[in-house]
Amino acid sequence: xxxxxxxxxxxxxxxxxxxxxxxxxxxxxxxxxxxxxxxxxxxxxxxxxxxxxxxxxxxxxxxxxxxxxxxxxxxxxxxxxxxxxxxxxxxxxxxxxxxxxxxxxxxxxxxxxxxxxxxxxxxxxxxxxxxxxxxxxxxxxxxxxxxxxxxxxxxxxxxxxxxxxxxxxxxxxxxxxxxxxxxxxxxxxxxxxxxxxxxxxxxxxxxxxxxxxxxxxxxxxxxxxxxxxxxxxxxxxxxxxxxxxxxxxxxxxxxxxxxxxxxxxxxxxxxxxxx
Amino acid sequence: xxxxxxxxxxxxxxxxxxxxxxxxxxxxxxxxxxxxxxxxxxxxxxxxxxxxxxxxxxxxxxxxxxxxxxxxxxxxxxxxxxxxxxxxxxxxxxxxxxxxxxxxxxxxxxxxxxxxxxxxxxxxxxxxxxxxxxxxxxxxxxxxxxxxxxxxxxxxxxxxxxxxxxxxxxxxxxxxxxxxxxxxxxxxxxxxxxxxxxxxxxxxxxxxxxxxxxxxxxxxxxxxxxxxxxxxxxxxxxxxxxxxxxxxxxxxxxxxxxxxxxxxxxxxxxxxxxxxxxxxxxxxx
Numbered sequence: 074x075x076x077x078x079x080x081x082x083x084x085x086x087x088x089x090x091x092x093x094x095x096x097x098x099x100x101x102x103x104x105x106x107x108x109x110x111x112x113x114x115x116x117x118x119x120x121x122x123x124x125x126x127x128x129x130x131x132x133x134x135x136x137x138x139x140x141x142x143x144x145x146x147x148x149x150x151x152x153x154x155x156x157x158x159x160x161x162x163x164x165x166x167x168x169x170x171x172x173x174x175x176x177x178x179x180x181x182x183x184x185x186x187x188x189x190x191x192x193x194x195x196x197x198x199x200x201x202x203x204x205x206x207x208x209x210x211x212x213x214x215x216x217x218x219x220x221x222x223x224x225x226x227x228x229x230x231x232x233x234x235x236x237x238x239x240x241x242x243x244x245x246x247x248x249x250x251x252x253x254x255x256x257x258x259x260x261x262x263x264x265x266x267x268x269x270x271x272x273x274x275x276x277x278x279x280x281x282x283x284x285x286x287x288x289x290x291x292x293x294x295x296x297x298x299x300x301x302x303x304x305x306x307x308x309x310x311x312x313x314x315x316x317x318x319x320x321x322x323x324x325x326x327x328x329x330x331x332x333x334x335x336x337x338x339x340x341x342x343x344x345x346x347x348x
Numbered sequence: 349x350x351x352x353x354x355x356x357x358x359x360x361x362x363x364x365x366x367x368x369x370x371x372x373x374x375x376x377x378x379x380x381x382x383x384x385x386x387x388x389x390x391x392x393x394x395x396x397x398x399x400x401x402x403x404x405x406x407x408x409x410x411x412x413x414x415x416x417x418x419x420x421x422x423x424x425x426x427x428x429x430x431x432x433x434x435x436x437x438x439x440x441x442x443x444x445x446x447x448x449x450x451x452x453x454x455x456x457x458x459x460x461x462x463x464x465x466x467x468x469x470x471x472x473x474x475x476x477x478x479x480x481x482x483x484x485x486x487x488x489x490x491x492x493x494x495x496x497x498x499x500x501x502x503x504x505x506x507x508x509x510x511x512x513x514x515x516x517x518x519x520x521x522x523x524x525x526x527x528x529x530x531x532x533x534x535x536x537x538x539x540x541x542x543x544x545x546x547x548x549x550x551x552x553x554x555x556x557x558x559x560x561x562x563x564x565x566x567x568x569x570x571x572x573x574x575x576x577x578x579x580x581x582x583x584x585x586x587x588x589x590x591x592x593x594x595x596x597x598x599x600x601x602x603x604x605x606x607x608x609x610x611x612x613x614x615x616x617x618x619x620x621x622x623x624x625x626x627x628x629x630x631x632x633x
Contacts, residue, residue: 112497
């Protein structure tokens with residue numbers, strides 16, 4: 074089932090060039106989609122159009138069968154949450170609790186229900202013990218987890234991660250990636266992740282490649298992430314496992330797995346044990 | 349010339365209830381002419397440490413020796429301008445600091461500030477913009493028209509135009525696409541190899557540490573706990589685990605192979621070498 078449909082979407086910052094240029098794609102409910110593309114390809118602009126932070130020039134955005142317009146904006150914002158790149162720019166509250174409460178207050182959730190909701194989602198992101206802490210004193214990964222709790226509290230259908238891990242240290246990155254996977258697998262949420270992390274792409278269900286505001290490639294990572302020539306031309310990269318498998322083949326080791334490291338290692342083990 | 353820290357401590361908001369000791373006795377001697385990675389988790393003190401290098405922060409205790417200058421605690425240093433011309437510090441997300449109306453003016457700001465004449469500043473700035481990969485059609489445009497990655501390049505060109513001897517970069521490629529990251533990192537390598545600049549890079553990206561850096565300095569809880577060659581660093585599995593570091597893909601691949609009984613030599617650190625080593629095991633056993 075489609076949960077998001079983008080049709081011929083265009084947007085321009087300066088009325089000269091289109092940052093998003095007739096982009097079309099659909100997102101299936103419950104899928105984990107990664108969006109990749111070089112800097113300036115329109116990834117973040119599309120995200121901002123979807124949540125109504127920017128206003129499209131033409132085309133349409135349909136979320137859960139409702140077309141985005143001025144009159145449906147509030148309804149749609151409840152269906153989509155977004156987590157941005159810089160955790161420091163997303164804090165409003167003086168404590169973690171206030172911060173998670175902010176979105177709920179905006180949506181006029183009753184005061185009596187609020188504490189329960191806040192505590193539930195703080196627990197979901199494993200931040201219960203920090204509810205009365207100042208957000209500024211947290212680590213990058215913890216800050217992003219609070220931002221995610223704030224988004225989850227609104228019970229959206231879709232969460233967009235706009236390079237949400239690119240500023241984090243390795244531990245923070247792992248915390249957030251684990252959380253994204255949990256939201257996808259256990260909570261069956263629809264995830265859209267804008268990323269430069271090729272290894273994250275390998276583990277997603279579907280990948281959309283943008284270039285100059287257009288969708289130029291899309292499909293499963295198995296199909297897309299092996300298109301070396303095209304990806305390099307688009308300023309992108311192929312996964313490590315692809316490079317290794319290619320080097321192995323040129324050394325005469327016939328392997329078939331191209332993007333998943335664990336599967337490639339298993340394949341190599343079988344080759345060794347056959348000898 | 350030395351770039352060294354001796355027993356350096358730094359306390360934010362000293363003598364207040366908010367006092368926070370970010371550096372707790374740092375001792376490190378960076379190697380001149382090398383590219384050194386400075387790694388450590390968020391809050392470990394990396395950024396505080398590098399801000400001492402151009403005296404943006406002054407040590408609470410101890411001393412910092414930077415090229416021909418010694419900066420000691422409790423003595424106000426003079427003529428910091430000279431030092432700041434020799435040490436180029438690029439902050440995280442430098443693109444937020446672009447402020448002039450045109451790109452060329454923005455890059456010229458540094459050299460003009462350090463007393464270079466207008467004509468030379470423009471020539472230098474143009475050369476640096478080309479070096480970072482911004483073509484001349486952009487010179488007279490507003491920085492606001494650029495994408496995030498392009499802004500970053502302009503900001504770095506602004507520091508390069510000052511022609512510093514020591515270049516300190518705090519997460520220079522975070523958020524850049526893979527090719528832009530690669531060309532930026534290659535630019536730093538070129539600045540190091542061809543122009544003999546000493547380069548310190550604060551980074552979380554272990555692939556970059558492995559591919560581009562000569563040495564690794566590990567900052568943990570306000571102290572430098574390790575300063576070793578990149579190769580030695582990535583051989584230390586236990587340290588990597590302790591530091592919660594996801595190793596580069598090639599190290600991960602070797603670990604995965606090892607766990608299944610396929611042993612690969614520690615010296616193998618490139619994809620081609622790894623493929624050859626695996627081919628040997630597959631074909632000759």
